[in-house]
Amino acid sequence: xxxxxxxxxxxxxxxxxxxxxxxxxxxxxxxxxxxxxxxxxxxxxxxxxxxxxxxxxxxxxxxxxxxxxxxxxxxxxxxxxxxxxxxxxxxxxxxxxxxxxxxxxxxxxxxxxxxxxxxxxxxxxxxxxxxxxxxxxxxxxxxxxxxxxxxxxxxxxxxxxxxxxxxxxxx
Amino acid sequence: xxxxxxxxxxxxxxxxxxxxxxxxxxxxxxxxxxxxxxxxxxxxxxxxxxxxxxxxxxxxxxxxxxxxxxxxxxxxxxxxxxxxxxxxxxxxxxxxxxxxxxxxxxxxxxxxxxxxxxxxxxxxxxxxxxxxxxxxxxxxxxxxxxxxxxxxxxxxxxxxxxxxxxxxxxxxxxxxxxxxxxxxxxxxxxxxxxxxxxxxxxxxxxxxxxxxxxxxxxxxxxxxxxxxxxxxxxxxxxxxxxxxxxxxxxxxxxxxxxxxxxxxxxxxxxxxxxxxxxxxxxxxxxxxxxxxxxxxxxxxxxxxxxxxxxxxxxxxxxxxxxxxxxxxxxxxxxxxxxxxxxxxxxxxxxxxxxxxxxxxxxxxxxxxxxxxxx
Numbered sequence: 001x002x003x004x005x006x007x008x009x010x011x012x013x014x015x016x017x018x019x020x021x022x023x024x025x026x027x028x029x030x031x032x033x034x035x036x037x038x039x040x041x042x043x044x045x046x047x048x049x050x051x052x053x054x055x056x057x058x059x060x061x062x063x064x065x066x067x068x069x070x071x072x073x074x075x076x077x078x079x080x081x082x083x084x085x086x087x088x089x090x091x092x093x094x095x096x097x098x099x100x101x102x103x104x105x106x107x108x109x110x111x112x113x114x115x116x117x118x119x120x121x122x123x124x125x126x127x128x129x130x131x132x133x134x135x136x137x138x139x140x141x142x143x144x145x146x147x148x149x150x151x152x153x154x155x156x157x158x159x160x161x162x163x164x165x166x167x168x169x170x171x
Numbered sequence: 172x173x174x175x176x177x178x179x180x181x182x183x184x185x186x187x188x189x190x191x192x193x194x195x196x197x198x199x200x201x202x203x204x205x206x207x208x209x210x211x212x213x214x215x216x217x218x219x220x221x222x223x224x225x226x227x228x229x230x231x232x233x234x235x236x237x238x239x240x241x242x243x244x245x246x247x248x249x250x251x252x253x254x255x256x257x258x259x260x261x262x263x264x265x266x267x268x269x270x271x272x273x274x275x276x277x278x279x280x281x282x283x284x285x286x287x288x289x290x291x292x293x294x295x296x297x298x299x300x301x302x303x304x305x306x307x308x309x310x311x312x313x314x315x316x317x318x319x320x321x322x323x324x325x326x327x328x329x330x331x332x333x334x335x336x337x338x339x340x341x342x343x344x345x346x347x348x349x350x351x352x353x354x355x356x357x358x359x360x361x362x363x364x365x366x367x368x369x370x371x372x373x374x375x376x377x378x379x380x381x382x383x384x385x386x387x388x389x390x391x392x393x394x395x396x397x398x399x400x401x402x403x404x405x406x407x408x409x410x411x412x413x414x415x416x417x418x419x420x421x422x423x424x425x426x427x428x429x430x431x432x433x434x435x436x437x438x439x440x441x442x443x444x445x446x447x448x449x450x451x452x453x454x455x456x457x458x459x460x461x462x463x464x465x466x467x468x469x470x471x472x473x474x475x476x477x478x479x480x481x482x483x484x485x486x487x488x489x490x491x492x493x494x495x496x497x498x499x500x501x502x503x504x505x506x507x508x509x510x511x512x513x514x515x516x517x518x519x520x521x522x523x524x525x526x527x528x529x530x531x532x533x534x535x536x537x538x539x540x541x542x543x544x545x
Contacts, residue, residue, distance in 0.1 A: 084409040101381030108390045141301030145240050
């Protein structure tokens with residue numbers, strides 16, 4: 001158990017080191033290249049290469065057993081957890097909230113005329129076909145809900161009267 | 172390094188692996204055979220998963236006691252050893268309530284009924300455009316008092332316990348605080364947000380500086396299920412990745428797959444919010460924190476948490492990022508009850524009440540607290 005957790009910590013350290021190195025490699029790549037590289041894989045190659053090299057070194061040093069698969073699973077869990085924490089921190093900022101608010105605002109601005117036009121077109125189409133429109137059906141459903149509510153109020157009133165009569169009779 | 176061919180790196184990787192494999196012992200070979208067997212079972216279950224039908228959820232026997240528009244009140248079969256019935260109030264919108272009765276052996280409802288509680292569940296239902304005018308206030312003033320009376324009528328009891336989960340907790344706390352004529356014997360809050368100044372990510376995203384709830388509701392009318400889903404997925408973007416990784420890891424285990432299928436069905440079935448309900452929920456709770464501040468007035472009645480004087484039990488989840496423990500715990504200091512208890516359990520918002528952890532930690536705690544109070 002202790003060996004497994006030590007190995008996991010070691011793996012996690014390796015991953016962290018790998019991430020730091022790849023970030024440095026990316027920074028170098030981005031600062032050196034004046035124009036976007038023609039090879040789309042160029043951006044990801046440093047991280048892929050380093051990742052594969054780390055794994056190759058590890059596989060070469062350790063006898064390959066299913067324990068390694070378990071360690072790999074733990075490594076992935078920690079990797080996901082680390083990303084989750086990083087993303088959580090990024091999203092828990094005023095800047096992100098502001099950005100999200102603006103995106104939503106933009107989406108709503110774009111959505112409103114489309115929604116209205118779509119509803120109007122549908123309304124016209126079903127009216128031409130002599131069918132009940134969505135708004136008419138919704139209005140009927142609302143009336144049924146209101147009717148149900150009124151019936152309940154009457155039911156409540158009758159029950160209150162019955163309770164009072166019952167109390168009087170007992171008294 | 173950047174100029175090196177990708178194939179060369181793969182070749183070096185393969186060579187390294189081969190060197191390691193050469194040192195394999197008989198024990199390692201046996202372990203690999205077991206691993207292979209697991210993988211065969213994984214593939215078999217993957218096939219089953221792809222072709223399986225709908226899982227049978229909500230199997231605890233129940234009876235519909237009352238219905239109002241989309242909402243239903245269900246009473247579950249039990250030995251009813253305890254006199255005080257429980258009215259369970261879950262969240263409105265977001266998700267369906269069968270999570271509380273997911274599968275036999277993994278159901279909160281089943282646990283409570285087996286413990287002898289007379290258990291009632293309020294299913295708010297799935298709302299349509301005709302319900303867009305339904306408000307939070309309507310739920311507190313019109314629906315909940317009626318449901319509570321129906322519980323008392325059908326059980327023949329003189330008092331009831333109100334148990335609110337998630338949004339059901341502020342809903343039912345508002346109801347209990349503003350309806351002293353309803354005889355509530357106990358109130359339980361499970362992972363229900365109370366102090367919205369400590370609500371976390373959702374609180375920041377829905378802050379009035381960044382989120383115009385009026386424009387949102389006026390444009391859309393209601394909050395569609397897809398938007399609700401997007402909001403919750405964004406809260407934990409790596410959730411799907413870890414869920415699928417864990418599924419693959421446990422795919423050899425039939426029991427896990429059975430639970431996953433049911434839970435996955437529930438996790439992908441989001442429910443829309445009625446527009447006016449959402450407007451009031453965001454404006455008065457997330458943006459105004461009016462429940463905690465005692466500034467709400469529903470149906471002409473002030474809603475003051477200090478008016479809750481019955482025994483109160485509050486359960487928070489340590490890793491809850493929807494209703495963090497601090498915002499749930501706030502109820503303890505706000506109520507006027509003499510007897511009040513708080514417990515913080517391991518797990519998240521959902522795993523607090525559903526799953527193996529819940530059966531181990533949460534359900535016995537709730538039933539254990541409630542039994543002498545019922």
